[in-house]
Amino acid sequence: MHDIAAESLKFIDLNLASILFLFVIGFIGGLVSGFIGSGGAFVLTPGMMSLGVPGTVAVASNMCHKFPKAMVGAFKRFKYGQVDLKLGVVTAASAVVGVQVGIQIQHYILEKWGEAGSNLYVSLAFVVILVLVGGYVFFDAWKIAKTGGVERVTKLALKLQSINLPPMIHFKKANLTISLWFTIPVGFAAGMLAATIAVGGFVGVPGMIYVIGASSIIASATELVIAFIMGLGGSINWAMHGMIDIRLTLLILAGSLFGVQLGAIGTTYVKDHMIKIVMGTIMLLVAVSRGLAIPKYLNQLGLASINTGAVGLMTKISFGIMCFALVVGAAIILGSMWKARSPRFAVEESYGKV
Template identity: 30%
Template sequence: MDVLGLSLPLLLLFVSFGFMVGVLFGFFGMGGSFLITPTLLILGYPAPVAIGSGLAFYFGTSVIAVMKHYDVGQVDYRLGAILFVVLSIGIELGSRLVFALEALGIAELVTGVAYVVLLAGIGLLFLRRASNLDDVSDDEADEVSDEEIPAIGQKIQSYTVPPMVTLTSGGRASFWTISGAGGVVGLVSGLIGVGGGFMRMPAIYYLIGTPLTAAVGTSLFAGLFSGAFGTFTYGASGSVDLVVVSLLLVGSALGARIGSAATTIVEEDDVIVYFGIMMLLASAGIGLSELANWLGTGALDMLSVVLLVGSSFFVASIILYQVAQQVGTTGPNAQATLDGDD
């Protein structure tokens, strides 16, 4: 039996997948389009439709999660506004490149390879950061936790190339560093059809040098506008599947608020580990999909879907478990945090 043109199992998959991605979105500051877009590609949707639908989903979930992060003061509005401008320019250039690659018939291949490399690289970067934290003593770990900014971010901030931008977190960053990081993220976002949160949040954290919680909130704020711009760009060409996007948003509406609240509960070290694991699992899933297309093996294609979707379910389940555990331990106080109360 089909509902809204989709089989019932597929409909349930999109709603539940949307919920889990919503949890990850609110928690990590990324819209999940890096999971949505390749999943739609694996399910047989054309590249422009998969990309446009991923960006549209990202925009919808951005509205929900930004409201939650605004409640807890985790948004740098000045930084987010600058990033929005350079992200929009990059997305426009990237989207033009996608349609050119589609005309050549290699858009899916380029998108898949880019995903594998980017996700694996970012995953390894975060796991290396977590490993470095594990290697230091307890006193040193407390000192690192207090600084909240990785060494590379502090090093980049030491180069004062004017004009300088004062960050809400107290530091300062060069306008050119912000523009360079945002422009590259925007270009790749438009090229591979993601809101860019899985790149933008690490860029804000590592390159611009803000605390992790502020990087998450600011990433969401910048993505709110860049997602809207990307959705308009692809929607104008009819490359957005409104049925799929709507089903995903139904599930993510609740998940995004839970994930946003969880950033005040779960330890930062755990956030870094979870993010790195999810990136590597997603990279492996997309890599298997590309290998399946090359070999023409349906079994590998199915395994890639399991890895890609399963990675989000696995990490989101861990986050939900920790939230439930914290709520059960502290009772009404934790529940008030989840509800957005002071």
């Protein structure tokens, strides 16, 4: 227990600036996750670390704020009839397995190539997955916006739904029937990604949309249920190790509970494809940000020699872009909510104008 006590001494002193910083970043992160089901975490952890919080404490405190936030958001969106609880629970169950596998892979890489190797792996996973998935989501959203805002179920999802491989599960709210075997890979991938880059929703939500065939509103709302279940499990684990700085958690929570509810309300104002636009934008920006972090790890591994000045600058820009991604997401959400407030706009929308 002594090492834990020593760790707790590392808890930082809080001043007004850092309190405000945590509140604001919590609010914006909450807004985005209330809207697209996940996100925010990727800025919060490095954000806390920039205040001098040790990495593990930052991850633990972040996770401990994530699950109550997801719970509040899920409850709010459940009231709007957007949550498919069954889909959430089924996917979360396979996600838990995915997390365990993801952790094992992380351990293996950490042992073999050290911390820089592990960081490089995380960054590469970030860039590859986010560019592929984010690019597709963004392309899809752009296509929908161009053709008048009607979402279509993908051919892949329709094909998978038509395959009768017992046990078949009917998801009432998402209004589809699909074999359990096709929901498992989605949850598993989301879990593995959550263990690797801490934002499982970046695969979970597109997976539910494009593979399972749920609408983006349902998928993003259901992701909150998954985030709650996984966050709760993870938080208990971190709490056992005494890593949670409850002050940080509560400060972020103060802002994010405002944000998550506003984001949830926002989903009722906008068309479905707005969720995809916000998600795609954020994912692509985050991919750029993580891409800029790669040279640092390459240097550490001795695979490349880029001068330290440039690397330092890149690291700073990388964090800047990450914050920018979150702010852009929040701006799109608030902007479209603001536009939708005017009934004239909504009438035009209902006529299919874009």
